[in-house]
Amino acid sequence: MIRRSNLSLVLRHLQEHGPRSRSAVAAETGLNKATVTSLVGELRARGLIREIGPQHAGSVGRPGLALALDGAGVGALGLEINVDYIAAFATDLAGRVLVDRRVGFDAMGCEPEASLDELARVARDAIAELHMLGVRVAGITVAVPGLIDGTNGVVHVAPNLGWYGVPVAERLWEVAPGVPVTVANDANLAALAEFTNGVAAGSADMVYLTGEVGVGGGIIAGGRLLGGADGFAGEVGHVMVDSSGERCGCGRIGCWETKVGLAALVRMVTPDHAYGVRDGIVRDPEERLSEIERRLAVGDPQVDHALAEVGRWLGRGSATLVRLFNPRVIVVGGFFARLEGHILPRAQAELARLGVTGSVARCTFVASDLGFGAASRGAAGVVVDRVLANPTTVEIPPTTLSTLA
Template identity: 85%
Template sequence: MRPVPNGLADIPADQATVRRSNLSLVLRHLREHGPQSRSAVAAATGLNKTTVTSLVGELRARGLIRENGPQHAGAVGRPGLALTLDGTRVGALGLEINVDYIAAFATDLGGRVLIDRRVGFDAMGCDPERSLDELARVAREALAELGLLGIHVAGITVAVPGLIDGANGVVHVAPNLGWYGVPVAERLSWDVAPTIPVTVVNDANLAALAEFTSGVAAGTTDLVYLTGEVGVGGGIIAGGRLLGGADGFAGEVGHVMVDSAGERCGCGRTGCWETKVGLAALVRMVTPDHAYGVPDGIVRDPEERLAEIERRQAEGDPQVAAALAEVGRWLGLGSATLVRLFNPRVIVVGGYFARLAEHLLPRAQAELTRLGVTGTVAHCTFVASDLGFGAASRGAAGVVVDRVLADPTAIEILPPQMSTISGA
């Protein structure tokens, strides 16, 4: 008889909670510290050896760990088999939809990158239904690829530049996409993966998590991440935790008003920060004939737009130089407010900010120094992300991985023959 999916059906609720916690403890320990014997895991976690043996059996049955052996280093007596994180059959899929592209990033539990791609798509010029159709198509293709690799997808997280009702997977408002009350999670679940959990999270928050765990400022407990897209979002890590706010809407820095006499923003207000530093603002200043929202029948990936700007900058185009200086100045001006509010050690800039960092950040840092509070500014610097435009989709996959690590029972127990093979 095949075991029940979570293996905890006959255990009282309080004991089931303790067991889930202990399974997570062992799995996280192996992920963070690498291969270890049962005895070493027991000593490090404070669990007794009998409990560890039982937990290891279940984690093996779920295909999350395997045994390599034997382990000799520092051992006295008969060497034990080394337990190591497996997860090669468990995957996480992160998706992102933005103004001019859709990205997909997939990884297995051990961190092996399985899919990393971005496709051009004019979401700004399409209605929500058409955009969701394309998002679903990209998701289906990714799931098909993962299926051919024998990967069980534990979850899908979608990054969207807007205000999200995380509990229901509904996008309240995404001004630059023209989305209002769009049920993304429900639509993807219905069209793509009825059996796979789908969550929706703000893109900047996901990118901030990716930076915190694996970016240029990894481990920095107080940082601000700026997206550097058509819109400008912010993800805030404070004390090592993502700052969400009462409704999960913290970080909407792009819609802070900085110029009451400025341009009208996609949100309907005037003079928002992203009208000064968003990629749309730079493109409008440099290539007005190819500005966002100007219909010309060509779908341009942000990399293509940036390539043209870089070419003209290298040729000494004064219009480009002036535009970059202006964006750099406003980037520093707005960031000075963020430094006063959140006192970060680092402001990580992503997207096009990172691509053009050598032209934008010196001016931004100078403006930050001029306007900031002396003590806080002295310890805060701009840093260019090395995750490119894929930070949000990478962070989205990371959320799924963290969910599995927190609750390994989310992964079904394999049939006996499969679990035996995976533990061989």
């Protein structure tokens, strides 16, 4: 455990501070030089760091060889399955994007087994692409819009997918034997992506709202993701806001997502192509939004009314979140961000009307720039962080082992 901790210390130090000589790493981390030399040898064998040439520090004597984070041959794969698409996003350990794609898929209209088959196919394609690039997959994380048992990768319930007790991780272990697979809530993963790389990166107190068919929330409090006792925190879309409203996919009446989810907007604007209407056409959310934007551009009053309703209810529900969590910023993704100019001013006005004066004055809505790919990005980021925390999860290649022997 001590060695694993020291491996992580050296790797994170190089990630955060850039190239360093062995002596500099020893001085800055408090480890002795012999220990650093041993740790560096193992990290190099695992393909996680590399030597990049002499580093001149201004001191007398021969300059030391600088070490830098490498990981070009180590990949992190993030997947997302949602109501109408499956996404794959992969990076190497240094954050270089290797795979970024989204395919339309009607998960709402399929049995769970068929959805898992399609998810497995997308995973296989992404892994094959990484292998062609000479990249080993260090781990896979799957984003799902539902309540997840993080210990075994089973989705307890995902109302909009119609999933109950679905073993997602088990299915992907078949695709990638020996590769660690974890499953997590999509909004939580998107919140992590926003916290590390988004428009409000580094905001210690932040709420992220997905802006998908369902509305999930990821809550960053004090710089940490709020998980709750069972990891189910953030299910804001199923907070009841209208006791006489529409029936939600979860079976209850008047949930917040029945007022502000993409399904609600599509139902108001294009009822003939609403979610759940089987017309034989698989529509990606971008395609649905393009139709709404087209109608908005020609001055369709029905669209403006629908967006006003979404904005009003977004602000109304967010007022409760501000009272509960006191965030400095509410980052909105998905279609909220795409249509920000028509939704967020109304939401901010409603928030100001209903919120507690002091906290509201210091909390603003901000549109994400990560699009519908925030969750899969966050999923890949979780894999990278897991490797940084425990470098021994990346095996030493057999060819390197034979050389060391």
